[in-house]
Amino acid sequence: MRPTFLELRKLGPDDGRDIYEMLREIPAEESGFESPANGKSFDEYKLWLQKCDQSSKQVGIVNGWKVPQTVFWLYEDGRPVGFGKIRHFLTDALRKGGGNVGYAVRPSERGRGLGTKLLALLIVEARKIGVESLLLTVRNGNTASIRVALANGGKIKKVTEERHYIRIDL
Template identity: 50%
Template structure:
């Protein structure tokens, strides 16, 4: 199998659009802003995500973030967002990395591969550690973070805080 991590592009096409329609709009705390969009809204969403990677057009609580697609043998199976740094708010509610796999491609190890490849990108950004926050009932995502050498450093009723050294 060939695994490829691609950075979001404003020219991304129908394959990405279709994947975003399959991944729920909000699931386990991860927000898929491309879900439910028309084609025109999808184009606008891509442009906003591209701008966000450069820190442009962000709300006051947001930080620059880059979106990546995971392709397996040329087919997009999931995506991740990597925040370039954390604020106090994001240390409590959000973390550095969020990810999702399209429902028909889950339980195949793709989440673990996706997070591993995004961690490589975090290293290139010279991030020493990244935080992944996971809802307690999301055992699959907890396992993905732990398989990538994550350590649960704190747990609350709402989430586990998993730090991963880059």
């Protein structure tokens, strides 16, 4: 297979149709990963981008629960193929479920190693943000995500009836 060029681009309020089209392909909820722009009109998506952009710049917790979060789009040869979210720090609720990082790949592009590369690139960004270790809370049946985390140096810390708790030290 020919090599492709992969890069992360940070979400911004000026993001356009290419991202919108990708988000229409990624379900609103899948194995606990939420993709809130799914099902939104283009105008609603643009408002959502603004909120995400503000969240990335937020300092401290808002409304008692909302921690700062930065979203990155994964582009392959100039076309968006997935995205990831980094939460800058955790609350007790996020330690139980949610963790620091979530990621998704367009369904049509899965199984080609992109999920593994996406997390590797998110780790680089998390270090830049100043996160010292990443907690992933992955539903037990989500083999693909567990493998993505383990391939990126993840250590399984705990397994409950519901989730694998995987830590990646940065």
